[in-house]
Amino acid sequence: MSDAFPANLAFACSQFASIAQVCRRIGINRQQFNKYLAAQVRPSQHNMRRICDFFGVTESEILLEERRFRELLAVRSAPETQRGAPLYAPAIERLSRASGSLDRYCGYYYRYFFAFSYPGMITRSIGRLTRVGDQYLWKNVERHASMSHGASDVTKYEGMAFLLGDRLTIVEYESLLAGSITQMILYPSYHTGIDYLTGLQTGGPMKRGRKPAASRVMLEYLGQRVDLSRAIRRCGMFSQEAVGPRVTALIRNDMAADAWVFEVDQL
Known part of the structure; x- marks a missing residue:
């Protein structure tokens, strides 16, 4: 497991309101998830796939060096505050x-x-x-x-x-x-x-x-x-x-x- 994984996982979670929200939406126990963040336990193949699918990345991408992962995620995703209002919402409101x-x-x-x-x-x-x-x-x-x-x-x-x-x-x-x-x-x-x-x-x-x-x-x-x-x-x-x-x-x-x-x- 790459040493960058816990940091990348934490950064991906920071795009949401809370880690608890991420755990609920992925369907992984919070205590187990905390062990991933602390680099105490490696996710099973099944859970790794669920985590990657949720954040919209591949396993190889979430194991990238931290700087490269942050750049990749910045292009692919928007902060949670923006997700709450879709990008097309202003167009609908104007119409x-x-x-x-x-x-x-x-x-x-x-x-x-x-x-x-x-x-x-x-x-x-x-x-x-x-x-x-x-x-x-x-x-x-x-x-x-x-x-x-x-x-x-x-x-x-x-x-x-x-x-x-x-x-x-x-x-x-x-x-x-x-x-x-x-x-x-x-x-x-x-x-x-x-x-x-x-x-x-x-x-x-x-x-x-x-x-x-x-x-x-x-x-x-x-x-x-x-x-x-x-x-x-x-x-x-x-x-x-x-x-x-x-x-x-x-x-x-x-x-x-x-x-x-x-x-x-x-x-």
């Missing part, structure tokens, strides 16, 4: 301050778009926009029959919404695996009541080779309160005939022959 009010848009919606992975089929999912403090949060649930076992597969998305430049922007991510991000840009409603919000969405579907794609999208406002169980049962994958000509016309991904970019006109 939230710049955003107009979305209070009138809060409530439940059906979301319609041509499915990225099933040509010609239309997805109807249910979403909800809510206000929490000064921010607007978005949740969306997709439900469709599994091709493998016949039961319903459910995919959940979470994100944030902003009113910027007179357009609603919703950024969401798939919340189970966090493997994809979708963005919607929608026209606002200029009527007293809200019926349909139309716009574009982009994403990289899990199927179909994860090719980046864009499509028209429409949100149908359902109100502040709905029978959620019934609304979810009505979600799924549908033919154009089942959805009807009105919805199909609003989300059809036609593009003019002389167009160079994919655009959506306001209703």
